[in-house]
Amino acid sequence: MRIKLKTDGDIIVEATPDIGYVHRGCEKIAESRNIIKNIPMLERPNIADSSHLNWSYIAPIEELQRVEVPERGLHIRTMLCEINRIASHLYGMAIMGGIFSGHTTMYMFGFGDRELLLDLHEMLTGARMTFSFFVPGGVRRDLPKGFVEKLAQTLDYIERHLGAIDRVFVSNPLFVERARGVGVLSKDDAIKLGVVGPVLRASGVACDVRRDAPYGVYDRVDFEIPSFKEGDSLSRWLVRFEEMKQSISILRQLMRDIPKGPIARKSPLVVPRGEAIGRVESSRGEINHYVVGDGGDKPFRVKMSTGSFKNLAALPFLLKGVRIGDMPIIYGSLDYWPVEADR
Amino acid sequence: MTPVSAAEAFWEGVKHIFKRTFTLKHPYQRHEIPDGYRGRHLLYMDRCTGCGICAWICPEKCITMVPVAQEKTYPQNPQNRFPQYWYIRCCFCHFCVTPDTLVTTNPSVKPIGEISIGDRVLTHSGMYRSVRNIYKRNYSGRLYSIRPLGAPFDLKVTEDHPLLVSSRKFTKRGRFEKGPQKPLWKTPKDLKRGDYLTIPIAKEIRDIEFFEQDIEIGQPGTGKRMIRRLRLQASPDLFRLVGYYLAEGYAVRRTVGFSFGEHEREYINDTARLLEKFFGSQPKRQTIHHSTHVMLHSVAAVQFFSTFGHSSYGKRIPNSMMFAPIEKQKELIKGAWRGDGYLHQPTRSNKATYFEYVTTSRDLAFQLQQLLLRNGIVAQMGYTMHRDRRPAYIVSVRGSFVSAMAMLMDAKFKDSRTKTFSKFEIDRNYMYVPIRIISSVDVTNQPVVNLSVEGDESYVAGNVTAHNCTDYCPTGALDYTKDYDLAEYEKELIIWSPERLSKVPAAYEEYRTKFHGWTGVDHVPLSKEP
Numbered sequence: 120m121r122i123k124l125k126t127d128g129d130i131i132v133e134a135t136p137d138i139g140y141v142h143r144g145c146e147k148i149a150e151s152r153n154i155i156k157n158i159p160m161l162e163r164p165n166i167a168d169s170s171h172l173n174w175s176y177i178a179p180i181e182e183l184q185r186v187e188v189p190e191r192g193l194h195i196r197t198m199l200c201e202i203n204r205i206a207s208h209l210y211g212m213a214i215m216g217g218i219f220s221g222h223t224t225m226y227m228f229g230f231g232d233r234e235l236l237l238d239l240h241e242m243l244t245g246a247r248m249t250f251s252f253f254v255p256g257g258v259r260r261d262l263p264k265g266f267v268e269k270l271a272q273t274l275d276y277i278e279r280h281l282g283a284i285d286r287v288f289v290s291n292p293l294f295v296e297r298a299r300g301v302g303v304l305s306k307d308d309a310i311k312l313g314v315v316g317p318v319l320r321a322s323g324v325a326c327d328v329r330r331d332a333p334y335g336v337y338d339r340v341d342f343e344i345p346s347f348k349e350g351d352s353l354s355r356w357l358v359r360f361e362e363m364k365q366s367i368s369i370l371r372q373l374m375r376d377i378p379k380g381p382i383a384r385k386s387p388l389v390v391p392r393g394e395a396i397g398r399v400e401s402s403r404g405e406i407n408h409y410v411v412g413d414g415g416d417k418p419f420r421v422k423m424s425t426g427s428f429k430n431l432a433a434l435p436f437l438l439k440g441v442r443i444g445d446m447p448i449i450y451g452s453l454d455y456w457p458v459e460a461d462r
Numbered sequence: 463m464t465p466v467s468a469a470e471a472f473w474e475g476v477k478h479i480f481k482r483t484f485t486l487k488h489p490y491q492r493h494e495i496p497d498g499y500r501g502r503h504l505l506y507m508d509r510c511t512g513c514g515i516c517a518w519i520c521p522e523k524c525i526t527m528v529p530v531a532q533e534k535t536y537p538q539n540p541q542n543r544f545p546q547y548w549y550i551r552c553c554f555c556h557f558c559v560t561p562d563t564l565v566t567t568n569p570s571v572k573p574i575g576e577i578s579i580g581d582r583v584l585t586h587s588g589m590y591r592s593v594r595n596i597y598k599r600n601y602s603g604r605l606y607s608i609r610p611l612g613a614p615f616d617l618k619v620t621e622d623h624p625l626l627v628s629s630r631k632f633t634k635r636g637r638f639e640k641g642p643q644k645p646l647w648k649t650p651k652d653l654k655r656g657d658y659l660t661i662p663i664a665k666e667i668r669d670i671e672f673f674e675q676d677i678e679i680g681q682p683g684t685g686k687r688m689i690r691r692l693r694l695q696a697s698p699d700l701f702r703l704v705g706y707y708l709a710e711g712y713a714v715r716r717t718v719g720f721s722f723g724e725h726e727r728e729y730i731n732d733t734a735r736l737l738e739k740f741f742g743s744q745p746k747r748q749t750i751h752h753s754t755h756v757m758l759h760s761v762a763a764v765q766f767f768s769t770f771g772h773s774s775y776g777k778r779i780p781n782s783m784m785f786a787p788i789e790k791q792k793e794l795i796k797g798a799w800r801g802d803g804y805l806h807q808p809t810r811s812n813k814a815t816y817f818e819y820v821t822t823s824r825d826l827a828f829q830l831q832q833l834l835l836r837n838g839i840v841a842q843m844g845y846t847m848h849r850d851r852r853p854a855y856i857v858s859v860r861g862s863f864v865s866a867m868a869m870l871m872d873a874k875f876k877d878s879r880t881k882t883f884s885k886f887e888i889d890r891n892y893m894y895v896p897i898r899i900i901s902s903v904d905v906t907n908q909p910v911v912n913l914s915v916e917g918d919e920s921y922v923a924g925n926v927t928a929h930n931c932t933d934y935c936p937t938g939a940l941d942y943t944k945d946y947d948l949a950e951y952e953k954e955l956i957i958w959s960p961e962r963l964s965k966v967p968a969a970y971e972e973y974r975t976k977f978h979g980w981t982g983v984d985h986v987p988l989s990k991e992p
Contacts, residue, residue, distance in 0.1 A: 159557075227484060244500075249553070249555075286470045286471055290467040291471035293468075
């Protein structure tokens with residue numbers, strides 16, 4: 120992706136994002152493969168956040184097949200998604216604070232902590248990213264021995280280290296003064312532009328699919344939805360920071376309450392006739408997969424709608440009238456993932 | 463923003479000077495890789511049957527089944543076909559190791575060994591599905607032999623083969639609890655005498671208005687042949703006529719005949735009327751030794767009735783009638799039962815009351831049972847062998863189902879029984895059959911067959927719903943390996959052949975580090991640097 124700028128001296132007059140460089144035509148390819156073979160492909164658009172894409176694709180198929188996922192399967196799914204969310208937010212924070220505002224420390228903190236979460240992914244699913252872990256009917260593996268203990272230790276460590284990030288960056292003018300008041304998106308504009316996820320919540324709209332249309336076991340755990348009124352780059356960064364704390368609390372509740380039982384039910388290798396839509400809150404906003412089935416083993420149509428693409432609508436709006444020096448931090452604060460938008 | 467917070471940030475940075483770095487000194491230091499890491503594949507060549515499921519499920523099409531020419535041959539893989547990976551493409555989803563897609567199997571009436579790919583078999587969902595693949599292997603281990611009540615044959619299954627059963631608990635008085643529970647998949651070792659096995663009831667209904675068939679008309683001597691379209695209305699009357707044919711009919715040369723007893727006036731007249739209705743000409747009657755033959759000389763009729771089989775042991779019901787609506791099938795049962803079946807009423811020697819149907823056709827017996835199940839009547843199967851006779855199958859309706867059968871047959875009889883019961887249970891989906899005898903033996907190299915069926919995951923074997931074993935790579939020939947051979951990367955050309963896949967990678971113990979107590983990345987121990 121590239122951004123074409125028209126400038127008046129240092130001031131940006133017009134910004135045009137030019138997308139489509141990593142377009143692969145996932146939706147068309149998906150029509151020619153059976154539902155299982157689609158799983159690895161349809162989670163590739165966002166490798167840092169693949170479990171949410173995976174779930175969003177599986178949910179409508181399960182709805183059409185009328186397969187109910189067992190309780191333990193749902194818990195494991197939710198658990199992996201929350202670990203994935205922390206990892207993805209750390210990635211986004213590290214990119215924004217580290218690469219786009221020039222703090223190597225932030226970059227190292229974010230990626231170093233994320234490594235521990237990738238180890239958890241590896242232990243549970245066998246892969247560090249792109250898990251292909253959710254299949255229609257449940258999940259592919261049960262929790263391995265010693266996973267919960269390791270998760271508890273890791274969460275303690277991450278929570279401790281979030282304190283360090285707080286001391287070094289949030290209560291320290293070095294980073295805050297770069298991001299405060301830059302790229303302000305008001306509440307009305309955010310709703311008008313149709314942004315989703317942390318970008319929307321940073322503008323004062325506490326909108327989250329996990330609470331508005333609960334899936335998995337989100338209706339059985341207590342969590343808050345952090346939102347800020349300012350709508351600037353700093354609040355977008357802080358929303359992710361606060362959401363990680365909420366994810367840690369969700370994970371602790373899940374660890375405590377995880378039920379016994381089967382992790383998956385058998386499901387047929389067909390998409391029954393009909394149409395369904397999956398709604399999942401990923402770390403970059405709401406993800407939808409719309410699946411039409413015609414009774415064969417291949418979906419008749421798959422349509423994806425991703426958070427990155429929706430949030431990109433705000434970029435030309437935010438860049439208008441700001442200095443070129445502020446452009447990286449505004450771009451970074453959207454946590455834009457080009458492949459997810461182009462797919 | 464205060465000087466204090468700036469100092470705190472500075473102090474936090476200073477603290478990190480004394481901590482270890484996040485990064486590892488690769489390749490001298492390496493993380494401990496957990497078990498189940500989705501790394502390189504390992505192939506057990508002595509287990510792989512070359513079925514090709516891994517190649518079928520591969521999303522990136524990086525697996526090809528290649529014939530391997532080598533001195534050593536593997537008995538379980540007669541074609542010597544093994545998977546070969548193209549690792550440039552592999553996305554390590556490992557669906558090939560655990561495909562997570564389920565396949566279903568069954569022999570309907572054929573022995574399982576005679577099933578061929580593409581045959582349609584009944585699955586636990588009550589639908590007929592086609593067979594995708596057939597696996598034969600030699601099994602060594604415990605072989606279970608299960609004899610259900612009211613079934614002609616034993617069911618032989620391997621130890622790990624799941625069956626759809628509804629187990630029964632003992633109540634306080636040492637009796638079984640009444641009524642079936644929700645059926646579950648269980649392996650034979652969890653079963654006991656008295657547990658319910660299940661027979662699925664076919665649910666598919668495909669109604670047709672007309673039977674259409676191309677028939678050849680013409681004199682055999684003249685050589686003139688014409689193709690005509692035979693079109694018969696698929697009314698309940700036609701079903702009853704077919705029922706008569708299944709029991710009493712024969713088709714010889716250009717004649718279709720139905721042989722009744724001389725006294726069965728009602729059935730003789732009914733058959734004659736129906737034949738005239740559908741084929742347009744009046745049949746002839748001939749009585750020889752108290753048996754009346756109703757005969758119709760019609761080439762069209764012969765060709766129509768040929769689809770139901772010629773001799774008594776070849777009689778069968780075609781698919782179009784198996785899927786017909788229940789009201790029409792009732793007439794078929796009625797017709798057939800009037801011919802070969804009978805109602806036994808209490809006599810001095812045998813006080814039982816039951817309906818019975820005797821046939822030498824295995825297909826017809828199982829099909830009649832299935833038709834009765836669709837009507838909510840439990841029929842049990844028997845098997846008799848007499849000297850100088852063909853082995854016969856007996857379909858009988860007993861116990862509490864006799865009254866329902868009498869209503870179906872319009873039979874007027876006085877039921878003298880005061881109590882009725884049945885050991886079988888039936889609901890909308892399954893017939894529940896209690897296990898009579900269950901035993902097991904150790905076998906070595908016993909050939910066993912398994913089928914892979916599209917859609918569902920099950921099949922009906924020995925008249926009992928069984929699950930297919932091939933959830934995963936059926937023989938467990940593929941496995942994960944978490945270690946990789948560093949030396950492989952230094953070679954110029956690597957051919958990922960089955961032989962290389964089957965080679966266990968070298969474990970570099972000295973390169974591995976282990977965590978002793980997890981306290982975050984700060985404490986990754988250093989190993990010796992070479």
